[in-house]
Amino acid sequence: MDYLVVFLVLVVFLQTRVTDLKRAVVCLASQSVIIAIACFVIGFSHGNDIHAVMPGVLTLIVKVIFIPGAVYRLVQKLKNEREIVSASNVNYSTMAAALFLVMGYALVERLMPGAAGRDIVASSILMIMTGLSLMVLRKRAIIQICGLITLENGIYLLGLLMTEGLPLVVELGVFLDVLIAVVVLVILTSRMRLSFMTTDTSVMKKLKG
């Protein structure tokens, strides 16, 4: 489990540094793989029935295969697209991520000193905040989608740890939610590419009345 957390933090930090869209999607997929493994670990530590396998399988299908696949297909259609930003912006997101990590640990120390899953809680806070900061600081729609999924993964991980397995219906609902959100976002992004020839969200300001 500790190794998983180390990898997770590594992937999240990597994600704040990536500017190439394809790599961002790969990062996202690998992050989701780690979440899925975490699901299996937590699931098998509590029991051996279908409920233990289900979250992990769902994560694999939805977050590792389907969502990154859809985004990847979209990215392949985009030619010459990079997150063209000054390096300072990337550095700011990494710095923010570092701060969030410290904050997460400080929070865990305060709220539940000596708890078993303190590393996981801290890393999920890191993921939630980093996802938000990706959505705020970056301009490309694809990276913002990645940010949303990262946020979602963070919440999911935290929920999984806290509740030790949600009811199946709730989990299905959560996955459906994310799925639909991403489908809508992917459609919107491809429409945006058609209309504006770019996925830079700052051009959307032109639409304001």
Add this chain to the structure above:
Amino acid sequence: MDFMEMSLLVYLLGTVTLVWPKKAELGAHYFGMLCSIVASGMVVFSSLNYLLSSGSRWLIDLSWGQYSLQADGWSGAFLLLTGVAGVIISIYALDYGKGYLGSRIRALGGLWNLFLLSIVLVLISGDAFTFIVSWEIMALVSFMLVNHESEKKKTLSAAYQYMVMTHIGTAAIMVAFYLVGSSADSFSFADMARNSLYGYMRNAAFVFAFAGFALKSGLMPLHIWLPNAHPAAPSHVSALMSGVMLKVALYGFGRFAFQFIGMDVFWYGLIVMIMGLVSAFLGVLYATMEVDMKRILAYSSVENMGIIFSAFGCGMVLYSMNFPMLSVVAFTAALVHAFSHSLMKGLLFMSAGCVMHATGSKNIEHMGGLAKKMPYTALFTLIGCMALSSMPFTSGLVGEWLTLQSFITLAQQAGSPEMRLLVVFAFIMLGLTGATALGCFVRMYGIAFLGRARTHIVEKAHEMPFFMLAGLGLEAVLIVLVGVMPDLLVNLMQKVVSGTGITPMGNPLGIMWGGSGYYALYSPALIFIVFALIGVFVVASIYGSATFQAKEVTWNCGTVPTSRQQYSATGFSKPLRRAFDGILNPKRRTTYLRKEHAYFGRKLHYELSIPDLFNDKLYKPLQQMLINSSSSFHRIQEGSVSIYIGYTMVAMIVVLIWGVLL
């Protein structure tokens, strides 16, 4: 099924004109007006029923769950004036409304009925929900009626100003109802009367209620919608708005003062009284400056509502000083003046409608000599003007005199010298108001109806059709009737506020203090005797001596006087403008259009405008502040989604840090 419920149904039937087929527009108009006449007649009958039976118990009692209808003596008094005004103004509108043929006359008829219906519903609502809902319907319908001639830009802006102001008022009233209702755990009036408000909450409830109702009744400084909305509306609508709707606000405030909040706090009454006095004086002062007939009348409504509220406030003060018997006189004065103001303001707005109908103008500077063209209208208008300047033998004097009387009693009973000084000051203000009102209506009547025609629009003026004159005539007859026999009205009204009916007793000789019945508060009979004595004296001194009569042309330095040399309305009010320069702040601008020669042939253009004191000093800065604050809000509302997400993130971080530090 009694008259009250039937009248509601008939009003509802009258709204059918909204969906009447377009081909029979005139039929729709007649149908609507007949419905409102019949229904208002029923309202008069049922209100007399409420007034004649003892005042305190509930007389109709219908309820559907949360909603209930109830009426007592206090609503009866206002139902009476609503019914009377409804009947008479609807008769007038039978002919006047025909002027709107082809321009949404069906809507006018339907909304007219709906307006009356909502007023009646406000007056008989038995709980806060019904009250607020009908109050809101009343506001919206009157907004639509004000906005009837929406092609004119001025009308549109006046209507929207009215809309905004009236909703601010409604908001204040809702807060007041909420405060009282939540302390009583119920919103029905009967339960709300047993509320347990005290201290700050009660003060807040009073302030909100007073602000809301004062706004609707046009007390200064909340009056600014009134002089714009009344001229914009069709004349019969402004007659009803000024005559009845403003009084409905007094009804609501009375309900709060008598039942919910109580009157035992001294400064409540003092605030009401002072605000009433200020708007009485300033209202009539601004009225004297205007040249638009309907704006004169609108400002005069501010004045009269001021008098009514100052009488009411005086009653509240007397009650809080533990003189309930004396306070009854003041409350009676408020009710009597409310009734007579609804008569005279209805009459004068209708006559302004007649003048507009005849000449097509509202500006009295363009008129003159109308009395020759339309003698009956002139006669009835004269009676209305006399009543508004409180001449004897008209209803206007009764209420105002009773108000003065209650101020005198207040001065006698005042506990401290400061209070006595204040009341004397109030007395002076009221006297000044009366004198200025006299000047104002002499000016309005004299400039518009007497003298010689100033412009050619007077040439084509003609006498009004029958129903319009009938409306004016009925109001005039009622005004004189109340003026000559005030006991009819006073006995009805004082029973409402006292319940027992002792203090101001009316008998055919006049209105007496209670008990012995020897000391008169107000007696038209005595005034008549005085007038008769003076008359006899004058006739006797002239009789027998040689009298002669000669008719000469006015001497004008050898030239024939033209109509341009008459007193103009602006000139007539000049001395007053000079005297109150500090308050009025008139802006004068003289422009020389052409200057060919140093002395003759110069064309002048003279412009005079009186800015509204409160508009400049209170509302403009307020508006500016609002705009500034919204533009500073705009800075954080950039419209970029990522910044909004950023706000969410910052909020989350703050919460997390808070969690860490706690």
